[in-house]
Amino acid sequence: MNYDEFFQSSLDDLRTGGNYRVFADLERYVQTFPRARNHRDGKVHDITIWCSNDYLGMGVSDTVTTAMKEAIDRCGGGAGGTRNISGTNHYHVLLEQELASWHNKDAALLFSSGYVANMTALMTLGAKVPGMVLFSDALNHNSMIEGIRHSRAPRHVWKHNDYDDLHRQLSQYDRETPKLVIFESVYSMDGDIAPLEKIVEVAEHHNAMTYLDEVHAVGMYGESGSGVAERDGVVDRIDIIQGTMGKAIGVVGGYVAAKHSVVDFIRSFGAGFIFTTSMPPTVAAGACASVRYLREHNELRIRHQERAATLKARMKALGLPAMPSVSHIVPLLVGDAALCKQASDMLLEKHDIYVQPINYPTVPKGTERLRFTATPLHTDADIDHLCTALVDVWETLGLRREALAAE
Numbered sequence: 001m002n003y004d005e006f007f008q009s010s011l012d013d014l015r016t017g018g019n020y021r022v023f024a025d026l027e028r029y030v031q032t033f034p035r036a037r038n039h040r041d042g043k044v045h046d047i048t049i050w051c052s053n054d055y056l057g058m059g060v061s062d063t064v065t066t067a068m069k070e071a072i073d074r075c076g077g078g079a080g081g082t083r084n085i086s087g088t089n090h091y092h093v094l095l096e097q098e099l100a101s102w103h104n105k106d107a108a109l110l111f112s113s114g115y116v117a118n119m120t121a122l123m124t125l126g127a128k129v130p131g132m133v134l135f136s137d138a139l140n141h142n143s144m145i146e147g148i149r150h151s152r153a154p155r156h157v158w159k160h161n162d163y164d165d166l167h168r169q170l171s172q173y174d175r176e177t178p179k180l181v182i183f184e185s186v187y188s189m190d191g192d193i194a195p196l197e198k199i200v201e202v203a204e205h206h207n208a209m210t211y212l213d214e215v216h217a218v219g220m221y222g223e224s225g226s227g228v229a230e231r232d233g234v235v236d237r238i239d240i241i242q243g244t245m246g247k248a249i250g251v252v253g254g255y256v257a258a259k260h261s262v263v264d265f266i267r268s269f270g271a272g273f274i275f276t277t278s279m280p281p282t283v284a285a286g287a288c289a290s291v292r293y294l295r296e297h298n299e300l301r302i303r304h305q306e307r308a309a310t311l312k313a314r315m316k317a318l319g320l321p322a323m324p325s326v327s328h329i330v331p332l333l334v335g336d337a338a339l340c341k342q343a344s345d346m347l348l349e350k351h352d353i354y355v356q357p358i359n360y361p362t363v364p365k366g367t368e369r370l371r372f373t374a375t376p377l378h379t380d381a382d383i384d385h386l387c388t389a390l391v392d393v394w395e396t397l398g399l400r401r402e403a404l405a406a407e
Helices: 003-016 062-075 089-100 115-129 142-151 165-170 196-205 260-269 283-297 300-316 337-351 380-397
Strands: 026-027 037-042 041-049 107-111 134-138 155-158 179-184 208-214 240-242 254-258 330-333 370-371
Touching: 003 037, 003 155, 026 041, 041 380, 062 283, 089 107, 089 254, 089 283, 107 115, 107 260, 115 142, 115 179, 115 254, 115 260, 115 300, 134 142, 134 165, 142 179, 155 165, 165 179, 165 196, 179 196, 240 380, 254 260, 300 380, 337 370, 337 380
Parallel strands: 134 155, 134 179, 179 208, 208 240
Antiparallel strands: 026 037, 037 041, 107 254, 240 254, 330 370
């Protein structure tokens, strides 16, 4: 085999199909976020970011940056090892206690990312619980799919958010068979939210454990911000909650929260936890400060939801094809990979607006989109500028428009 030829041909196919990923070289600035600097073509351009997963801007807040500065001065750059071998810093312990309390669980366990948390927890539970059968929502994140696959446990995929189909599939097994129902709260590409209470009712009826991914909801839903499970009043009925510190919390890392026995089981048998160097203490300090702030400041969530709703309304009024979304996610349908990339490039190069194209395999072919995430720091002027730019791009590229709201 000509290895170079194979690799280059595969990459060329991605480029031809419009699916080749190009990273924007960005510098975020604490004082001006969502403004940033974009390094491209040997120059520096001032732009506005419209696709950040730092949903609430906590990553640039004084709360987080001050805590991280203090921690790095006290403890240095890294943790110094795995959690078992000198790498458990007191900041890790404090953060796990804070996360457990936030989700009203006995304990929590930190991971290097939300991806690793999902993959390790699901792989461990599926592989180590004798006879365990896994039931996964059809649109679950790749990290959950990979954890399920590597567990080698029997698995069933139920129709997205369809609790009747879940009931049908669970009915194939008796109550004594170990079962785990795996789903998300907010699905990040379409912006829909799972009917948590109905799913939990079905799982309870069949004596199945529940595993809920709240990565796109922690910090943003519920009176104290712990997620949709809190908002919908079912947090105490969910067995395992998984979350991330890399989105609304504003730093990096993942975690699971559950009963002591479940958390200790994953801690003791999960290879992705046991053999990974623990996160820097400075990151844990920043995350802990962020969670404490978010628990007390619901007004930030109210402002965030208002910004997202305003953006959706403006798009609809202009006839732009915003996809239905009941969450803070604002997806704008393009429907073609190459055109989606062109739209993203034009917004960046002509209008200094950065939003990443979302193409296959992240979303199905034919549903390519631009995915916008307003933050509490985006102003009315930012929304005006974005909407004017979008109309220009849609007209220039001849993209499909909806009927105007006034018509």
